Amino acid sequence: MVGLIHKEMVEKKKWIDDEEMLDVIAIAESTPGVIALNTATYVGAKVAGVLGAFVASIAVMLPSIIIISLISLAIEEFGNNKYVKWAFLGIRSAVAALILNAAIKLSKNNEKSIVCYCVMGVALVLAVLSTFEIIKLDMVFIILGAALFGIIWGIATMKKPKKEASQPDNSANEDAPFTETENKEGE
Amino acid sequence: MVYLDLFLSFLKIGLFTIGGGYAMIPLISDTAIGKGWITEDLLIDFIAIAESTPGPFAVNVGTFIGLTVGANGGINPPALGQAVGIICTVSGLLLPSLVIMLAIFFLSKKMLSNRHVQNAFRMIRPTVTALIVAAFLSVIYATVVTKVNSDEATFNWFGLLWFAICFFLTFKPKVNNDKFPKLAPTMNVLNKIKLHPILLIILSAGVGILFYGFIL
Numbered sequence: 001m002v003g004l005i006h007k008e009m010v011e012k013k014k015w016i017d018d019e020e021m022l023d024v025i026a027i028a029e030s031t032p033g034v035i036a037l038n039t040a041t042y043v044g045a046k047v048a049g050v051l052g053a054f055v056a057s058i059a060v061m062l063p064s065i066i067i068i069s070l071i072s073l074a075i076e077e078f079g080n081n082k083y084v085k086w087a088f089l090g091i092r093s094a095v096a097a098l099i100l101n102a103a104i105k106l107s108k109n110n111e112k113s114i115v116c117y118c119v120m121g122v123a124l125v126l127a128v129l130s131t132f133e134i135i136k137l138d139m140v141f142i143i144l145g146a147a148l149f150g151i152i153w154g155i156a157t158m159k160k161p162k163k164e165a166s167q168p169d170n171s172a173n174e175d176a177p178f179t180e181t182e183n184k185e186g187e
Numbered sequence: 188m189v190y191l192d193l194f195l196s197f198l199k200i201g202l203f204t205i206g207g208g209y210a211m212i213p214l215i216s217d218t219a220i221g222k223g224w225i226t227e228d229l230l231i232d233f234i235a236i237a238e239s240t241p242g243p244f245a246v247n248v249g250t251f252i253g254l255t256v257g258a259n260g261g262i263n264p265p266a267l268g269q270a271v272g273i274i275c276t277v278s279g280l281l282l283p284s285l286v287i288m289l290a291i292f293f294l295s296k297k298m299l300s301n302r303h304v305q306n307a308f309r310m311i312r313p314t315v316t317a318l319i320v321a322a323f324l325s326v327i328y329a330t331v332v333t334k335v336n337s338d339e340a341t342f343n344w345f346g347l348l349w350f351a352i353c354f355f356l357t358f359k360p361k362v363n364n365d366k367f368p369k370l371a372p373t374m375n376v377l378n379k380i381k382l383h384p385i386l387l388i389i390l391s392a393g394v395g396i397l398f399y400g401f402i403l
Binding site for chain 1: 199201202203204205206208209210211212213214216217231232234235236237238240241242243245246247250251254255269273277280281283284285287288289291292293299302303305306307308309310311312313314315316317318319320321322323324325326327328329330333335343346347349350353354356357358384387388390391392393394395396398399400
């Protein structure tokens with residue numbers, strides 16, 4: 001998609017320049033929300049203000065809405081066809097592979113530190129327990145817990161001198177995300 | 188009211204989809220399956236469709252769920268209910284993007300370089316990775332323990348085998364060849380195979396029909 005954005009926005013319409021495009025994409029990827037919609041909102045706002053942002057993001061969604069509506073008609077028609085069922089059974093393995101690849105690709109951007117690995121481990125345990133319905137926990141609280149822990153951890157490690165900060169690594173971060181997310185679980 | 192529920196659920200999904208695309212799968216399955224809107228099997232089929240159609244992945248999935256749930260939401264005729272359902276999910280997805288990006292645009296880009304925001308994202312990133320891994324485990328479970336031409340879920344060994352093949356066809360290991368010289372030829376071969384996700388899905392559909400339909 002980035003290639004397409006560059007061709008349309010930078011080369012053809014000259015709405016933004018190269019540097020700004022890199023900026024926009026970096027912002028779009030690191031803020032909450034769908035990346036394509038984030039990008040559209042930003043460029044739309046730059047070219048034509050709030051209305052521009054609105055129009056651009058709706059325009060990005062329209063093709064999806066039309067195409068998916070048509071496809072869902074086809075699913076209704078052919079969903080129970082045995083060939084379609086076999087095909088989707090085969091596709092399921094491919095989807096599993098794609099998701100695993102996405103996780104691996106994403107993990108390359110993660111910080112390689114003990115704290116981050118611990119947070120990942122705790123989040124994984126909670127997420128698996130929740131996915132297989134062993135505990136009832138909204139995934140959102142796992143993300144919120146991690147964010148909160150990140151802020152607290154940032155403040156805690158900021159004030160300490162470097163010598164001390166390296167030692168309590170393990171004990172501190174193993175408890176913290178747990179208690180945060182567990183507190184929220186009760187709500 | 189199911190339409191309000193759709194809007195609020197997708198507002199939540201939009202707000203917590205950080206990193207785009209596949210990062211939303213755990214949230215979607217948590218919400219949509221949890222609320223009984225769609226089955227896990229249908230969601231997995233739909234991830235494949237959303238991946239192989241143009242348009243942002245999240246919007247594709249949102250449209251599909253809005254349409255499916257909206258059809259039985261109490262609005263007559265069902266076609267109107269579908270339209271309302273789509274509007275609910277899609278506007279829910281859009282709202283966080285619109286508000287946050289406009290705030291960044293009009294207020295300041297410096298909001299993002301705030302120390303606390305940065306620290307929060309430091310921990311959110313590994314968490315999102317973990318959530319996607321959990322979603323993967325759930326999908327692979329649904330692949331390996333499934334109903335193949337019968338009403339009872341059994342161990343589907345071919346699903347596991349084909350998953351392994353798919354994974355190696357798409358896996359791009361970025362391993363330092365100097366560190367592991369013995370692995371270098373294998374890694375080079377893996378890195379040379381370039382299979383677009385859509386091709387992989389089409390290939391898998393063919394393999395699925397062939398194997399589940401005619402061999403098994």
